[in-house]
Amino acid sequence: MLGIVIPAHNEEKLLPACLRASRLAAQHPGLKGEQVGVVVVLDRCTDGSELIAREYGASTVFIDARNVGMARAAGASVLLEKGARWLSFTDADSRVATDWLVAQLALKAEAVCGVVTVDDWGEHDAATRAAFYRSYVNSDGHRHVHGANLGVSAQAYLRTGGFPPIACSEDVALVDMLIATDTTIAWSAAPRVTTSARRASRARGGFGDTLATAADRK
Template identity: 65%
Template sequence: MIGVVVPAHNEEAFLPRSLGAMLEASRQEALAGEPVRIVVVLDACTDGSAAIARAHGIDTLAVKARNVGRARAAGAHLLLAAGARWLAFTDADSHVSPGWLVAQLAQEADAVCGSIMVDDWSEHPHSVREYFRKTYVDADGHRHVHGANLGVSADAYRRAGGFPPLKCREDVALVDRLIASGARIAWSAAPRVTTSARTSARASGGFADTLVAWAAG
């Protein structure tokens, strides 16, 4: 079974599109009928996120951590206990491409770090979009780490010790652990994920805060 973990803290505005894209990715013929189980980890949600997940037929796990590292780890633990051989991670404000899971598995690596695209720059000055365009490497061999586009085998995840309980950069910390454990990492642009460029951060120090800092110069 392939497991997909989506941490969410009050993400009702983004979840419908995000979950719809994940369901499409889970139904690709190239997966050869292998089951895909998606879990939305509801971290201290007080909005309609839970109801949206239920309406899509997707499992939820409620935690009160306000900590994305703990949320991702909780979802991974649940899916590993259910027999997942591969764990894929994305974010509630992102939408994956139809071939996202297929592309991760095709890398035949212990872990896959994918790149991202941004769907709407309207909340930022033009300078932020230009800086991203000039400095971001969206090609094979990049060295970006994004929790919105990350995959890892169950065995490699266990060997590395999983996500640390960090409120930010938990994805980078996991990849550092994977590298230290000798995991084979594919730095690939093949698994496609589009994410938001919102200015209201869910995790302090994350992508939203990075973009705001760029705007401030």
């Protein structure tokens, strides 16, 4: 089976679109009927995220950490216990492409780092958008790491020890460990994910702060 891990902290507004997209990816004919498990890790949620996850048929895990590294690790553990051979990670404010899982697996690598597209720049000015894209490589061979678009085989994940319990840059830390353990990584633009550019970022040091840094450089 394959697994999708989605950490969430009070994401009732954006989680439905995320889960709809994940469900479509899980039903792609290119997977030839292989089972896909979706786990939403509810990290200190006080809104309706749990109900939404259950409405969409996702499994749920509860933690009280406000720590995305711990959240991703908790979701991965559940799926590994169920026998997942491949783990795909995205975020609750993101929407994966219909062929997202198929594209990851087609690369025949032990891990896949994909790119992201921003869905709405409405909270930012044109100069910030331009500054971001001047430094962003949206093609194969990029070196971007996004927790919203990351895949890894179960064997490679376990070899690294998994996500460290850190509140930001947990995705970069995992990829660094994958590199250190000689994991074959595909740096590809084929697996596509659309993500939010909201200013009210859920994780300090995450994508929202990356955009803020781009704004400082404009």
